[in-house]
Amino acid sequence: QVQLVQSGAEVKKPGASVKVSCKASGYTFINYDVNWVRQAPGQGVEWMGWMNPTNGNTGYQQKFQGRVTMTRNTSISTAYMELSSLTSEDTAVYYCGSRHLDEPAVIRHWGQGTLVTVSS
Amino acid sequence: DIVVTQSPDSLAVSLGERATLNCKSSQSVLYSSNNKNYLAWYQHKPGQPPKLLIYWASTRESGVPDRFSGSGSGTDFTLTISSLQAEDVAVYYCQQYYLTPRTFGQGTKVEIK
Numbered sequence: 001q002v003q004l005v006q007s008g009a010e011v012k013k014p015g016a017s018v019k020v021s022c023k024a025s026g027y028t029f030i031n032y033d034v035n036w037v038r039q040a041p042g043q044g045v046e047w048m049g050w051m052n053p054t055n056g057n058t059g060y061q062q063k064f065q066g067r068v069t070m071t072r073n074t075s076i077s078t079a080y081m082e083l084s085s086l087t088s089e090d091t092a093v094y095y096c097g098s099r100h101l102d103e104p105a106v107i108r109h110w111g112q113g114t115l116v117t118v119s120s
Numbered sequence: 121d122i123v124v125t126q127s128p129d130s131l132a133v134s135l136g137e138r139a140t141l142n143c144k145s146s147q148s149v150l151y152s153s154n155n156k157n158y159l160a161w162y163q164h165k166p167g168q169p170p171k172l173l174i175y176w177a178s179t180r181e182s183g184v185p186d187r188f189s190g191s192g193s194g195t196d197f198t199l200t201i202s203s204l205q206a207e208d209v210a211v212y213y214c215q216q217y218y219l220t221p222r223t224f225g226q227g228t229k230v231e232i233k
Contacts, residue, residue: 045213045224059220108172
């Protein structure tokens with residue numbers, strides 16, 4: 001079955017960068033996209049962007065442009081989301097999620113979430 | 121960007137009663153060439169990732185109980201829980217996937233009255 005396993009919790013200082021990984025199993029990695037969604041404390045969920053692992057093409061939410069980079073390593077079926085110039089407002093749980101590229105562009109499969117805390 | 125607005129922000133319903141959640145998009149998410157509405161609903165419980173309930177505005181995801189139903193077209197959509205169960209306490213989000221960014225609404229919190 002489709003499974004997405006994310007890397008562990010991170011604590012970062014303001015101005016630093018964080019890189020969260022999302023390892024896929026149970027399917028052919030390049031046949032499914034990867035979305036990144038975050039939820040700050042007490043807030044709703046927010047779509048950050050997506051990547052097509054087949055070709056590495058990405059699309060980012062405007063507010064994250066210039067700070068976020070989504071990449072993948074197809075040899076180990078792992079996607080990455082790197083966010084730079086962190087502030088306290090980036091403290092959130094970050095989720096990866098995927099769907100087969102032939103399916104509607106919803107998020108059918110989810111990782112367990114990674115808590116990123118930004119604190120001095 | 122398409123702005124998605126949900127109402128109400130929170131809702132308290134008695135067990136076994138109907139819950140009605142609303143979602144409005146700032147522009148139509150109906151694609152005329154296939155007559156499909158690019159609108160999904162998710163359930164989000166604390167400590168868990170969100171769960172897909174409904175896509176194409178009214179197609180129930182496999183394994184989702186039939187007390188959950190979606191309706192609407194164009195810019196106005198509704199998620200109905202026909203008979204609220206204790207396990208349905210959660211925050212519910214709608215999301216448009218007509219255009220990127222695939223924006224979510226702010227969520228509706230459903231509680232037991």
